[in-house]
Amino acid sequence: MNTTITATQNDDVLLEVKNLRTYFKLPRNKLVKAVDDISFTLHKGKVLGIIGESGSGKSVTSRSILRIVEEPGYIAGGEILFKGVDCLKLSEKAMNALRGKEISLIFQDPTTSFNPYMTMGQHLEEAYRVHKAASKDTIRKRSLDVLKMVGINDGENVLPKYPCEFSAGFRQRIFIAMAMIFNPDLLIADEPTTSLGITIQAEIIEALNDVKRASGTSIIIITHDFGVVSQFSDDIFVMYAGHCVEFSPKRDLLLSPMHPYTVGLIRSVPLLEARKTRRLKSIPGFPPDMTALPDGCPFAERCEYAKDVCFKERPELLDVGNGRFCACHYPLKQYRTSDETVLEV
Amino acid sequence: MESKETNTKTLESTNSVARPKKVTFRSIGRFLWENKSFTIGLLIVLFMLSLGIFADYIVPHDAYNGNPREKLLSPFWMKDSNPKYVLGTDYIGRDTFSRICYGLQVSIIIGFGSVAVSLTIALVIGIISGLSHPSLLDSILMRLTDVQMAFPFIVLAIIILSVVEPTIGSVILVLGLCSWAVRSRVIRSSVMIQKESDYVAAGIALGASKFRIAWKYILRNLLPSLVAAIPLDVANAIVLESLLSYMQIGLKPPIISLGSIMGDGRNYMASHWWMTAIPGFVILFFVLGLNLMGDTLQKKMTDVSVKG
Ligand SMILES: Nc1ncnc2c1ncn2[C@@H]1O[C@H](COP(=O)(O)OP(=O)(O)OP(=O)(O)O)[C@@H](O)[C@H]1O
Ligand code: SF4
Ligand SMILES: [Mg+2]
Numbered sequence: 001m002n003t004t005i006t007a008t009q010n011d012d013v014l015l016e017v018k019n020l021r022t023y024f025k026l027p028r029n030k031l032v033k034a035v036d037d038i039s040f041t042l043h044k045g046k047v048l049g050i051i052g053e054s055g056s057g058k059s060v061t062s063r064s065i066l067r068i069v070e071e072p073g074y075i076a077g078g079e080i081l082f083k084g085v086d087c088l089k090l091s092e093k094a095m096n097a098l099r100g101k102e103i104s105l106i107f108q109d110p111t112t113s114f115n116p117y118m119t120m121g122q123h124l125e126e127a128y129r130v131h132k133a134a135s136k137d138t139i140r141k142r143s144l145d146v147l148k149m150v151g152i153n154d155g156e157n158v159l160p161k162y163p164c165e166f167s168a169g170f171r172q173r174i175f176i177a178m179a180m181i182f183n184p185d186l187l188i189a190d191e192p193t194t195s196l197g198i199t200i201q202a203e204i205i206e207a208l209n210d211v212k213r214a215s216g217t218s219i220i221i222i223t224h225d226f227g228v229v230s231q232f233s234d235d236i237f238v239m240y241a242g243h244c245v246e247f248s249p250k251r252d253l254l255l256s257p258m259h260p261y262t263v264g265l266i267r268s269v270p271l272l273e274a275r276k277t278r279r280l281k282s283i284p285g286f287p288p289d290m291t292a293l294p295d296g297c298p299f300a301e302r303c304e305y306a307k308d309v310c311f312k313e314r315p316e317l318l319d320v321g322n323g324r325f326c327a328c329h330y331p332l333k334q335y336r337t338s339d340e341t342v343l344e345v
Numbered sequence: 346m347e348s349k350e351t352n353t354k355t356l357e358s359t360n361s362v363a364r365p366k367k368v369t370f371r372s373i374g375r376f377l378w379e380n381k382s383f384t385i386g387l388l389i390v391l392f393m394l395s396l397g398i399f400a401d402y403i404v405p406h407d408a409y410n411g412n413p414r415e416k417l418l419s420p421f422w423m424k425d426s427n428p429k430y431v432l433g434t435d436y437i438g439r440d441t442f443s444r445i446c447y448g449l450q451v452s453i454i455i456g457f458g459s460v461a462v463s464l465t466i467a468l469v470i471g472i473i474s475g476l477s478h479p480s481l482l483d484s485i486l487m488r489l490t491d492v493q494m495a496f497p498f499i500v501l502a503i504i505i506l507s508v509v510e511p512t513i514g515s516v517i518l519v520l521g522l523c524s525w526a527v528r529s530r531v532i533r534s535s536v537m538i539q540k541e542s543d544y545v546a547a548g549i550a551l552g553a554s555k556f557r558i559a560w561k562y563i564l565r566n567l568l569p570s571l572v573a574a575i576p577l578d579v580a581n582a583i584v585l586e587s588l589l590s591y592m593q594i595g596l597k598p599p600i601i602s603l604g605s606i607m608g609d610g611r612n613y614m615a616s617h618w619w620m621t622a623i624p625g626f627v628i629l630f631f632v633l634g635l636n637l638m639g640d641t642l643q644k645k646m647t648d649v650s651v652k653g
Contacts, residue, residue, distance in 0.1 A: 068549055100551030107550075112543040117566050126561065130553045178551075 013081075014185060014218050015042040015065070020078035022057075022064045030291045034060040034073065036242040039317070042186070042235075047212065047219045049229030049250070051265065052239030053287055058222045061239070062188045065220075066105055067095050082186070101131050104179035106189040110171035110196075114163035120174055121159030127178045146177040149214050150207040169200030173207050180211055187211070188220045193228060205231055226269045230254055238262050241288050241298040244317055248324040258320065258331040260303045297329065305330050380645075386637025390576075393631045397449035404443035406430070409599055411438030420619055432623055435609050441620070445627055448603040451596065452631070455517055455586045456579040462521025463578065464571060467528035472567075474529075475536025476559060487533075493526040498585065506594050516595055520582050528574065532567060539563045569646035576639035580632040587628055603628050 022035040035057045042048045050058050063069045065080055067087060080087040082103065087095065099105075107113040114123060124143040128134060140159070147155035150173040163171055172192060179187060189208060193201035209232055212219055223229055229236055229250070236253045238246040238261065246259040257263045264283035285302035294300065296311040303310065310329055317327040377384045396403065406429075416438035419425040426433065432441040474486040501523050509515045539545055539562070548562050583603075589595030590604030598605070603624045610620025 066550055068546070096552045096554060098552070099549070100553075105547075105550040107543055107547055109543060113547045115544040115562060115566065117569065126548075126553075127551050130548075130551050130557065175547075 012044045013041055014044045014046075014083065015220075016079075016081040017041075017061075017065070018079040018081070020061070020064055020080060021076040022060050022069055022073055023076045025072045025074070026291065032290045033242050033293065034290065035064060036293075037078075038239070038242070038244045039078075040235075040237050040244065040247055042218055042220065044185075045212075045216050045218055046235065047221060047233040049233030049236045050220060050222045050239060051224060051226065051229050051236060053224060055287055055290065056239040057242040058224075058239055059190050060242075062105065062190050062220065062222055065188065066099055066103055068099075068105075097131070100127060100179075100184070101182045102184050103186045103188065104182075104184040106172075106175055106179050106187065106192050108191040108194055110168050110175050113175060114171060116163055119160055119162055120166075123163075123174075124159070124178055124181060127181045131182060142181060143177075146180045147174070149180060149211055150174070150177045151210060152177070167200075169196050169203055172196065172200075172204050176204075176207055176211060180215065180217070183215050183217065185217060186220070187217050188222070190222045191224070192221070194223070194225075201228070208232070226254075226266060238265070241290065241293060243298055244325075244327060245299065246324075246326045246328075247317070248326075249322075252322065252324055256332075256336055258324065258326040258333070258335070259328050260305050260332065261299050263332060263335055264302075297327075305332075380641050382637045383641035386576075386634040386639075386641070389630055389634030390638060393449055393627070393634065394453060396446050397453045400443075400446035400450045404440070404446050406440035406443045408439060408443035408447050408601060411435065411440070413438045417613070417617055419617075420623065423619075433619065435606075435620060436613060441606070441623060444601050444606050445603065445624055447601040448606050448624065449627065449631070451513065451600060451602050452583045452586060452628075454513060455520065456583040458513075458517040459520035459524070459582045459586075460575060460578045462517060463523075463525040463582075464528065464575070466521065466525040467532055468567075468571075470525070471529040471532025472536055472559070472564065475533040476540065476563075478537055478540070486529075490526040490529055493523070496523075498523050499588075502585075502589060503594055506589070511589075511595055511597060513596065513600065516586060516589065520585055524578070524581065524585075528578070531570075535567060535570070536563055539566060570643075573639060573642035573646040576635040576642065580635035580639070583628065583635075584632060 018039050019037050020035055020039070021033065021037055024032040024034055026032060038057075038061065040048065050061065052058050060069060060073065063073075064075055065082075065087070067075070069075060075088060078088070082098070087098070090098075114120075118126070121140070121143065124146070125136070125139050128139045128142065143159060144155040147153075147158060152158060152170075152173060158166075158174065166174070176187075176189075176192070187208075192208070193204050196204065205228060208219060208221070211217065212232075219233075221229060221233060233250050236246075236248060236250050237244060238253075238259065240261050246253065246257070246262045248258070253262065254266070257266055261283070268282050283302055288294065288298055288301065294311065296309075296313055297303070297306070297315050300306045300310040307330065313329070315327045315329045317325050320326050320331060377387075411434060415427060415430070415434055416436055418427050418430050418434040418438075420433045420441075421428065421431050430440050430442070432445065434440055435444070470486050470490065474483040477483050502519050505519050505522070506515070545558060545562055548558050553561070586595060587602060587604030587607070590602035591608045593605075593608060595604060596602045606624040607621050610617065610622075610624075613620055
């Protein structure tokens with residue numbers, strides 16, 4: 001169980017999560033292992049995509065990194081090395097100094113993530129003042145700068161207005177701007193586009209891309225949509241039932257997925273696979289009951305390649321070369337998705 | 346690049362309503378024009394407030410000592426009236442108008458005073474139990490509000506006022522202590538909702554401390570609904586105070602209360618009905634004015650939060 005995805009050159013590693021476990025205590029002594037022993041590495045200036053079905057523990061992972069897992073959840077173990085320092089060992093105060101300043105989180109639903117009684121200007125000001133005292137002018141200047149970063153050039157008109165005056169997509173861009181107010185080294189976007197329409201989604205991804213280009217920040221983007229991660233992530237991390245099932249550079253993962261679950265996910269994306277088989281396949285069955293995970297491979301119930309050993313022994317995340325990791329007893333060596341066009345989606 | 350430089354105008358959602366704006370003379374005028382019931386209420390309340398606050402300068406006669414030879418006079422529109430006494434005199438010849446001015450003064454002090462007391466208690470209890478929600482402290486505080494709500498107000502007031510001397514101060518305390526429970530429930534639930542809200546989560550993710558969250562996010566959002574509650578609560582307190590005085594368990598002479606002026610007229614109801622009716626109408630109008638204001642405020646203040 002000690003396999004970790006270790007970085008090759010250690011100095012450009014920004015975030016290293018090792019064997020992170022976050023559990024939820026439920027009534028009647030039930031334990032939900034929402035995140036169970038996951039490890040991954042994020043390099044400076046890179047984008048990591050985390051993908052998985054609903055309930056696979058993506059949000060819990062991102063909240064664990066910021067240490068804001070809500071009750072009754074708790075971090076049961078592991079290490080979260082941010083710039084070489086273990087966040088889990090920091091005091092609450094030191095952790096607060098990181099939040100919003102060095103690590104920012106972007107929320108899923110921009111219609112509820114703003115305080116309806118505060119203007120956008122007050123929001124940006126508050127994000128600033130949480131960490132640093134400064135004059136109104138300084139903050140205003142910085143606010144206009146970050147708004148420009150996400151493509152809003154008429155910031156003067158935006159600041160005095162209230163959240164209810166903007167569309168969801170526009171609010172999300174302002175939220176991204178707010179997250180960037182201190183130029184954090186790490187931006188975690190938890191399904192930033194899920195609640196938005198399809199054209200707005202592209203706009204938000206574009207805004208994130210601009211932000212990344214302008215500031216060089218690393219990004220973790222969480223989604224259950226391959227279209228989103230395939231666009232601009234460097235590495236992809238596939239989660240299933242709180243486990244990491246595959247971690248790989250984007251290109252390799254999309255062209256030759258190794259884990260049967262990844263294959264299932266790719267097959268269920270319209271644009272990726274329809275050209276080849278002309279038919280979409282959804283993954284049969286349902287995600288497992290998180291309170292009673294099987295001893296063996298959590299995906300075994302739904303896996304078409306499952307053999308006896310899969311039901312008995314949990315596969316470990318193994319290094320399969322070329323920076324790729326896979327947790328499967330029978331990784332698919334030969335599987336190829338249609339062609340290079342998948343990368344352009 | 347071009348396409349991204351979208352104008353805010355085009356992206357503004359068209360259904361945005363009720364946006365708070367910068368306060369200017371023009372915007373106030375506009376608000377008053379658009380909310381006529383509020384304006385009417387405000388005028389009534391201002392009139393009553395000025396009668397009460399400036400009573401010392403307004404009253405034409407001694408409100409405490411009357412001229413027995415000029416007792417039981419009728420108000421100006423009836424025969425039997427004396428132009429010196431606009432609203433007539435009571436059974437020992439004291440000027441009703443002067444007494445009403447002082448009665449208003451007392452009503453205002455007690456109305457606002459007791460609301461200050463009850464809102465403070467409600468805020469402290471509501472915020473503490475809301476923030477500490479699943480906890481023993483929360484349960485204890487909520488049982489306490491249950492107890493307060495289970496006691497009928499009058500019974501509680503009689504019990505307290507039979508032990509302590511009814512002065513302006515003690516009546517303020519009694520009214521305050523008897524009416525915080527409902528508000529504290531409302532505040533508690535609002536705190537609990539906000540605690541779970543995304544914007545508080547966003548604040549936490551931005552690195553705001555617990556104290557900052559409670560102060561700058563949660564309390565700040567409570568303020569509009571509290572402001573809207575003030576006129577309604579004051580109206581309530583004024584009615585209750587008058588009731589206590591009318592029933593002679595409240596303020597004792599020589600302190601004048603609108604309720605005790607009404608009480609003075611009780612024995613003359615059949616022949617001199619106006620002695621009871623006039624102070625009664627004053628209370629009615631005052632309360633009506635406050636309610637007109639409160640209703641509009643409540644509608645306006647909650648609009649923003651509903652629109653998200
Ligand atoms: N507050 C909570 N109480 C109990 N269990 C929780 C809580 N929050 C999350 N969980 C558990 O953690 C698991 C993972 O939740 P998480 O929110 O991380 O999923 P997700 O991958 O982000 O899904 P989605 O795509 O729906 O956002 C859930 O299946 C749930 O069982
Ligand atoms: S370990 Fe077995 S059941 Fe699990 S994904 Fe691999 S083949 Fe399927
Ligand atoms: Mg989620």
